[in-house]
Amino acid sequence: MTKIEQHIIDQVRERRKKLGLSQIELSQRLGMSDSFVSHVETPNRRAKYNVNHLNALAKVFKCSPRDFWPEKPL
Template identity: 50%
Template sequence: MEEIEKYIILKVKKIRESKGVNQENLSMAIGKNISFISQIEAPSKKSKYNIIHLNLIAKVLKCSPKDFWPDEPL
């Protein structure tokens, strides 16, 4: 997994937790199975977000998709 992918996964997790949203509720809110977010946040991290996922997550968390990206290239 690329460094940028790890960064975005951790950033989504940080924002999700700061908003008090658990993995299951976020998964369901974006129309995915109950374990979708937990599979991405798992230590093995074989799954990844795509642009559509990030946009849907931003809507649920009431933030901008830009909030998930670093200010500078990694």
């Protein structure tokens, strides 16, 4: 897992928790398998968010896809 990937996962997790969504609920809102978000958030898993996921996540969280990225390179 790279630093940038971990940063994005952390940003999504934080927003998910603020909205009170479970991993399963978020997976379902994304139209993915119930375990998708769990696989992304679990260390040492190979699942990752791609740009299409970030766009869909931004729709769920009503934000910009840019909000998941750091302000400066990591």
